[in-house]
Structure formats: structure tokens, C-alpha cells
Amino acid sequence: MAVLADGIQEGEVPETETLIDIADFMRIFVEKCHHEKEDNHLFPLLAWKGVPIAECPIGPLTHEHKAAGKLTVDLDAAVEAYQKGSREKGEFLVKTLHGFVELYPGHIWKENYLLFPMTDKILDELKQRELVKNFGVVERKIGTDAHQRFEQLAERLEARERNKEKEK
Numbered sequence: 001m002a003v004l005a006d007g008i009q010e011g012e013v014p015e016t017e018t019l020i021d022i023a024d025f026m027r028i029f030v031e032k033c034h035h036e037k038e039d040n041h042l043f044p045l046l047a048w049k050g051v052p053i054a055e056c057p058i059g060p061l062t063h064e065h066k067a068a069g070k071l072t073v074d075l076d077a078a079v080e081a082y083q084k085g086s087r088e089k090g091e092f093l094v095k096t097l098h099g100f101v102e103l104y105p106g107h108i109w110k111e112n113y114l115l116f117p118m119t120d121k122i123l124d125e126l127k128q129r130e131l132v133k134n135f136g137v138v139e140r141k142i143g144t145d146a147h148q149r150f151e152q153l154a155e156r157l158e159a160r161e162r163n164k165e166k167e168k
């Protein structure tokens, strides 16, 4: 997204397919998979175990999920508007992409170094198994091939970037 935003700012016109792929990834994988697993299953379970939900890390993580949800809606709108083509719409797209770039590294850091180690300490094996079962329900809703499709998308995006580098 950072590379894409820089390119647009420098006057490059990204392929429509790339924009649609990224908007799909954010809507399906991030919103319907990542956020749903945490907001609807993990966080309520931790709250039930007595973890204060307004404090760090759950408070800021929930806030960031909401911010990312808004950015995802903006991204769909920005991609659609950009395809219809005005310079002003390009600025909206760049602003939205930058929003994700600013939000996610810190979000993932808090999850990897605070949320997951804490969860591992608080939930016993039985509760963790229950959580995995519930995550399975979320996975089936987005489609069991979703992860494979998004791995292929990552490979396609990498290949597109490599080809662009070669053309330079």
C-alpha cells in the first residue's frame, strides 16, 4: 500500500485489478476474518476471564479495528471514484492507503507482543480449543479457500512490482 500510494503521488496509474484486489483483501481477510475472530470471539472470552476491555491492549486494538473498518469502507469508495478518474479522487485514495500504512504495523506489534502472549497465559488449553473451533466457523463463512486465494494475491502483487522494476 505504501508503494502504491507513493506511485500514485508520483503520477503513476495503478492497474485497476491491483486496486480491486487490495480492497477485496481488506474487506474479506481483515474485516471478516481478522476483526471478526478478535472482536466477536477472542476479546469477549478475555473479558469473561476478567481482562479489562477498555485498557491496553484490548481498548486500543478495538479502537483500531473500528478505524480500520472505516478505512475499508473509504477504500472501496476511493477505488470506485479513482476508476471514474479525477485527480482529487486520487488524493482520497492516497490518503486512505496511508491511513492503513500508519495503522497496521503498530496494531500487529501490539497483537504479537502483548495480546497473543497474554492470551496464551490466560486461556487454558480447553478454552483455546474452544476458540479455535469458533475461528473455524469464521473461516467457513469467508470460504475455506480464502487464505489460499490471498496468498496467491500476495504473489501476484509481488510479481507485478518485480515486473515494474524490470521495466524501469
Ligand SMILES: [Fe+2]
Pocket: 034, 035, 038, 061, 065, 107, 111
Ligand atoms: Fe486486530
